[in-house]
Amino acid sequence: MTNSLPKTQLETDYLIIGAGAVGMAVADVLLTETDANIIIVDKHHKPGGHWNDAYSFVSLHQPSKFYGVSSTELSSGKRDEVGLNKGLHELASGAEVMAYYDQIMKHVFLPSGRVQYHPMCEYHGDGEFSSLISDQSFKVNVRNKVIDGTYFKTSVPSTHTPNFKISSEVDFAPLNDLPQLSCPRDAYVVVGGGKTGIDACLWLLDNQIDPDKISWIMPRDAWWIDRQNTQPSKDFFFDSIGAQVTQLEALGAAESIRDLFERLEKGGVLMRLDKNVTPTMFHGATVSQGEASQLRKIKNVIRHGRVEEIRPGELRFKDKTVSIPRNAIFVDCSARAVPVSESFPVFDGKTICVQTVRSYQPVFSAAFIAHIEANYDDEDTKNDICGIVPLPNHDTDWLMGIAAQMKNQYRWSQEPGLRDWLIENRLDGFTALTVPDETTTPDEMELLGRMKAAVPAAIEGVKRLMPEAMKIRAQAGN
Structure with a gap:
């Protein structure tokens, strides 16, 4: 009208x-x-x-x-x-x-x-x-x-349209509907390996669902950030600033992309669900060590790529069909957040x-x-x-x-007054931790010294690793 x-x-x-x-x-x-x-x-x-x-x-x-x-x-x-x-x-x-x-x-x-x-x-x-x-x-x-x-x-599940076929006979719902469940199911199938998939799995486990009744469709395994390294207070100085130092030192020492991620994992910067599966996804999901331990209780992780169709009693992938109990509920977590x-x-x-x-x-x-x-x-x-x-x-x-972030940080350091704004802005989180004051201990000063010393080698490491990363990225496509 x-x-x-x-x-x-x-x-x-x-x-x-x-x-x-x-x-x-x-x-x-x-x-x-x-x-x-x-x-x-x-x-x-x-x-x-x-x-x-x-x-x-x-x-x-x-x-x-x-x-x-x-x-x-x-x-x-x-x-x-x-x-x-x-x-x-x-x-x-x-x-x-x-x-x-x-x-x-x-x-x-x-x-x-x-x-x-x-x-x-x-x-x-x-x-x-x-x-x-x-x-x-x-x-x-x-x-x-x-x-x-x-x-x-x-994008959130409640407003997202799945890009796969769903039979009308299938019980399929966004994870918004989980708290409205009123009767047990033979299986709980979480569709999607991102942040909402993590939340759905943790909610089910927290509500006493047997891990063996949970199936987690994981098109791509992901690297996770350890939440302990994202704590913006002095009490966590050696976790947050330590993780940043580990990143820089890993970049400076890594000889390949695989070597880089091995160093990041060994240094506690990144985590993954299964040490036998190499992640190919990274969305910046932040997970606590306690949450990671809970998620590892789920053993039925389905890794056949993206689901193409859900029918009563079965999941269809490009090259595989997987049987699922007919009384299963499928929880949609397939929306990519950004x-x-x-x-x-x-x-x-x-x-x-x-x-x-x-x-x-x-x-x-x-x-x-x-x-x-x-x-x-x-x-x-x-x-x-x-x-x-x-x-x-x-x-x-x-x-x-x-x-890109290292490039920005260097550029910002050239602007008078900008560092002060970063230190004072509560959304920044970490710049204030890198500024020594009268409470800074010798051990903290030593770590800050390591950070500064690691930067030149890290820059060279980025240059060294970037061609391989670009090649892998091109092969992966979108």
């Missing part, structure tokens, strides 16, 4: 598309570091982006201490005292994340008088958007820039496309990009500072990511 009502005319300095984690992080920095006015447009009824659609038992995979917006702490400062994350900094639940963003919007953004928020609206381009549930439409005169906070196109591979200049005329400038940290990246926008004028300089760190998919993308 054609909308016959005239468009409401609006004016702003920045128009942000998306009120998810990325859009909120950008808006927060612009609100803090500039006097700009901001309009935020989002399809959901509440801020939080894909968290609106997430399963009820979802939680962060990385500590709450460096998630959210720069100005406001998400974490309570506690560590988990029970469970598989015991001893590590808390991981906010999905409900906590949603409540946090709702509070930021209600008590920080809107009271500023400089932010307009338009939920339940779809952006059409060229400054135009319209309501999803009314006849209202809007045209915005954007004085500065349009900021695209939707680049990551985060299903994008193409990259663009971050700053392009009147548009900012928010992408990762540090590995696995889109929220920090969003805040960083907003800081650069607020404090620099020349577009070429801004793009030079905000080099893209590609989103990982294949195992060799670990090397691609760290190479």
